[in-house]
Amino acid sequence: MNPIRIVLADDHALVRAGIRTLCESLDGVAVVAEAADGNQVLELVKAHNPDLVLMDIAMKTLNGLEATAKIRHEFPRVRVIILSMHGAEEYVQQALNVGAAGYLLKDAAVPELEMAITAVMRDEVYLSPQISKLVVQSYMQHAGAVEGPLGMLTPRQRQILQLIAEGHSTKDIGFRLGLSVKTVEAHRAQIMERLSIHDIPGLVRFAIRVGLVSSDK
Secondary structure, X not given: OOOEEEEEEOOOHHHHHHHHHHHXXXXXXXXXXXXXXXXXXXXXXXXXXXXXXXXXXOOOOOOHHHHHHHHHHHOOOOEXXXXXXXXXXXXXXXXXXXXXXXXXXXXXXXXXXXXXXXXXXXXXXXXXXOOOHHHHHHHHHHXXXXXXXXXXXXXXXXXXXXXXXXXXOHXXXXXXXXXXXXXXXXXXXXXXXXXXXXXXXXXXXXXXXXXXXXXXX
């Protein structure tokens, strides 16, 4: 039987090393590549055609939720398990809404990692036991769109919000996304209007609260 081929995505090298060690302790699992950000994981999925991606949420430039959505759209056979420190319902709903097959808390034991991998490879959804059943019920009722305040923003606006929260200048954001400075400024104004947040520090706090970036970025 061919091994389950996995790409790891986390912007902390030590965390990736630990997850790789855990994965390689499992029978029938092979880690084929590691990514430090969302854009890199997309490139590695295209290059290696893995069976599964273990994906952190808070990564620079392109976060794990947006990367998961792109993977599920462009490579629908590739499963994604979100690895996160956050067990709040909002995070889990967002992950499932963008197509993640599983949501595993980072303090999970090795047997749970194995159960999660086995489950999603059977086309099942796996959630860590600590996550309430209410999360699943809520998701089934509201599946199909990003929930909460982020649902008021377009994918492009969420991407620009993340870059703003990471400290990038308007000029740098425009360069990264192929947009003019005026277009980025227009998006920023729309983001502020839709969220009723009217300063950059407020946008940063919001991005941290909803998981687009982590507080140590």
